[in-house]
Amino acid sequence: MHQNRRIQLLAAASIITLAALIFIQVYLIRNTYQLHKSGFNRTLKQKIDTLAQLPAMAALEDQMQENLKNAVTSYMKGELTKEGIFKELTSLNAKQAETYRNWLRQLSEERFHTVGLQYQSVYDELTVEVLGRADTLLRATEAPFTVIGPPAVSSEKLLLNRNTWVTNRTISDEKVPGREIDLRIVVRQSNYFWVSDWQLGIYREMAAILILATVLIAAIIILFYLIFHSLISQKKLAAMKTDFANNVTHELKTPLSSVSVILKSMKKIDINAQPMLMEELIGSMDRQYLKIQRLVDHVLESTSSDPVLQLESVDMPGFLLEYARDIAVPDHHVQLEIGPTNNSVQSNPLALMRIMNILVDNAAKYSPKGSPILIRSLALGTHYQIQVTDQGPGIARKYHKLIFEKFYRVPEHDRHSVKGLGLGLFMAKAAAWQINASLELATNDPDGCTFTLTLPL
Structure with missing residues (x-):
């Protein structure tokens, strides 16, 4: 009892230790994941920032600024409303946006090894200053206007940079011929990026x-x-x-x-x-x-080690008839039922005799006095079976495989009503293996056991 308690405590301590080790391992992996995620985003940001300074990209930016100047000029001339400015910008920037998307897709596949890189540039605030007066076309409290990139906002998007830039445009005064007016356009712009498959990239690194x-x-x-x-x-x-x-x-x-x-x-x-x-x-x-x-x-x-047995042709009906005639089991009657066919198998008579003696002896020990012991044989396809059935108390299914182990005996509350060493069925199973046969147990209903010896024909 003390030993069982000690084993239970050891098992509990081991399980707790194992859980702690797994928790530490998961914690370290999670921290490593966060570090890789930060490093991944930082590296990506640096690369995008560097690539954005390329002459081709600078030319695209200049063209979009020119489009903004043209749209604001049309607004100042009364050709566009405030809302119309942004529709006009969307139309004017369509070609540049497509060029930007193609460039970004190419960079994603060639340099970043990902297909999910997204870039978004928005105007957060847009103001036009003319003749000392400021006309706010887009307030900071309003929804930003997307210049480039998908209009949808990703929860994983990261700020690339935020800047305020100013551009000027000189236009003719429609009211006073010959006079020119200087427009000062102030833009507060934010640029974002994100990778839709960023997790896959991090998992590759990890x-x-x-x-x-x-x-x-x-x-x-x-x-x-x-x-x-x-x-x-x-x-x-x-x-x-x-x-x-x-x-x-x-x-x-x-x-x-x-x-x-x-x-x-x-x-x-x-x-x-x-x-x-x-x-x-x-x-x-x-x-x-x-x-x-x-x-x-x-x-x-x-x-002892298993000896090599010489196999020979054995007439099974004749063997069983002779066995049943010679065996004497006190207080029990042996009944024999032999199948209608005559069959011979390659086996060893002494091994068969040893197996049968063990099975019949067990049947006699565990069965009530006067009860019959049935030996039945039959041919099933390519196999020949010998069954030994008793009228004993039976064996619970959970012990069916254990009873063939050396020294094992079915528990009887720390006592055994029948003498034995737990070696008989172990030796019977070993003898069956020596003659290429199998020995199995099936519990009868409601009582008794049937041991089946299956031999190849």
Whole structure:
């Protein structure tokens, strides 16, 4: 109980440690992600800022400024309204905007290795100063006017730069012939950029880190699993060894006690004077010796390496008829049902005999006295099956695979009503493997067990 408690505490501590390690790993990855994101945006901003200074881009900017001057001139002449200025600008800038988009697409693919780079230039405020008076065409509190780029605003957009620039235009005064008027156009402009697939770009940069982190987390989980699996296996093995030692002690105690009593009886003078009684005691001692010898042979056989068996043709109906005729099971009757076909298999008679003896012996030990033990055989396609069925209490499905392990016995609340070492089914399974056969268990309904030996035809 103390050991179980210690294992539970160790498991809890290990799980907490594992969770802490995973949390730290995720935290570091998240911080690295943020650093890469900042570096990615900073690098992109620097490249765009540098490319915007190219002569071709400067020429585009100059052309758009000229378009603005033309639109404002038309407004001052009364040819356009305030709203009409921005429609006119959209029309005048259409060619430059298309050129800008093509240039940006090309740069995205060639220099930034991304197809999602977006650029947006907007007028936040537009004012015309003439003859000492200011006429605000676009207020700072109003929605900005998009000069270049998509009108939609991305939540991920980043400010590239913000500046205020001034340009001048001289126009003729329509009211006073021959007089010219100086226009001073003041523009507050903001430029933004964003990458719609920026996450993909960052993940590319972090690919090695993400893979390494994933491998490390997986390795830690696998390591913890292997440690606990080994710990549980060792605990299980220790429990099985303890159970085996207790069973061997119990199995040896009865015959040794009988031998001790017999030896004490044989030392008595009056017993020596009775030859028939002496012969009976010697016979009883011989039987106890055979029990001990059988127990020792059983243990030694379970620890020996699997020998290579010679396979030969075995007439299965004949083998089973002879086996059922020769076997004697106290307090039980063996019933035999053989399929209608005659079949021979490549097997080993001694191995078959060993398997059948173990299955029938188990059936007799765990079945009520007087109940029948059924041996049934049948051919199914390319296989021949032998079934041994008893009327015992059955075995829960969760123990079906465990019962074939060495020293394993189905738990009975820390006691076993039937003597044994937990070696019989292990040796039967090993013998079946030696002759290329399989041994499986199916629980009957409602009681009993059916062990099926399947041999290839």
